[in-house]
Amino acid sequence: MRRTLTELARNPDLISGIYNYCDRWCERCPLSSRCLLYASELEDDDGSPESRDIQNEAFWKKLSSIFRETQGMLKEWADEAGVDLNEIKDEDDLNLRRKRRQADKHALATAGKKYANAASDWFREFDQIEEVSDLAATETEVDEADRLVDAREIIHWYQYQIAVKTIRALSSRFEESEFDEVDDYPRDSDGSAKVALLGIDRSIAAWRLVQMSISERSESIVPLILQLERLRQRTERQFPNARSFVRPGFDEILGPPN
Template sequence: MESKKEHYKRALLDLSNRKDLIPGIYNYCDRWCERCTMTQKCLTYLHEQEVKAESDSMNPDEANKNFWDQIRMAWEVTLEMLEEDADERGIDLSDVPDIELPKHVETPLEVRSRDYGTNIHNWMKDNQQFFAAKAEQLVTINDEASMIKYQDAMEVIQWYGPFIGAKVHRSHLELEQRQNNPDDEFNLYADNLGSAKIAIIAIQRSMDALSVYYSAFKEMEDEILKFLLELSQIKKQMLSTFPGVMDFKRPGFDD
């Protein structure tokens, strides 16, 4: 009988061999699967759905245990597949020299982007009662269209708040070395560009969502304008730091 780990690995390998999936599409997406139009082309999404389907049939205790089992299996299967690939290539992993990775020092832009996520989260939390009162007014007058518009804007702002800082940070990892390496054999700089591009997309979507609130809630104009200005400046600096970044082709999304 197939063990859980064997099933996990087989399911992953079966998906990886499907010709209709787009390789690497999950590398530079925004991880917002519920709003994505490419889920059926994504190995990560389909594999996660299979795992989720197993948990949905369990009671809460079993589901929680299954969650931690999946985390452990993901690690074990990844190591096994790395070892198998190394064997095929004649690489002895026990004889790989230690590599000292350079310590990353955060740039002011990374700090600024992370601070935006913290500040927008706190602002949304501090104004929960205000937004609830506005929603109640819309229910009273049966303005469903406005309710959906403001709810969508809120979800966008909340989703991308922490995401922007994370992707700006990733885009800066080993940035100087990669930008100045003319012999980038493994095209490592592509990861910086892909991360930077999705960060910029997230910034623009956040600005669009905040603009919905800016035009609707006059009593919050000054606060919202500060967030818009902050995002605009972060975006401008990202475009300056990564010349030509918007020409980068993310698999599946920009082809």
């Protein structure tokens, strides 16, 4: 029988809030066994192909059932955090939207989106050339082909996430600026910027793998790596405390599971 979120949350090995600062790449996550989000996804996975398909009606039905369950837990969480859920005003909503728009237009966010587009352009062109060379029956070493597949997967995974996490970091920064007096509190802006930075680091490494796999295209990749490197440096300057942000689970020394 399917367990509810509340039942799953009783597992003592779970790391609280681990999913708040991860890259959502559950298939490759080293701590999936300690993540409530992943546990709830597994619980919903009935093994049918449909359950993995985000276009599928079954998926959305399950998602809305999780939403309903979460609603049931909200009051408890709000009470614990001392938050009055009925206090949200229209004005707060407007402020939030204004801050999100500000973040979206920020130079760092624009640079992240530019990188995502440049990466897409590169692969589009590469795939066209590859089609031609496939017809010409060019042979590629098997291990190099595997390396290329891995690298490509990594690049695609982070391609848009870098900008998304940067925008979240900027938007949180705008909100946090109202509470500047709380100095030592771990900031969502730093946590989100750290996730963006890790995505940048991994993307740089992945592009290097692409270079090593197809040396004849090596030069065309240099501008992308430089673009990422500039983005990395600018993000670190904007969020000087991001690298030292401690992400639950990932940046902690963990004891063995119970």
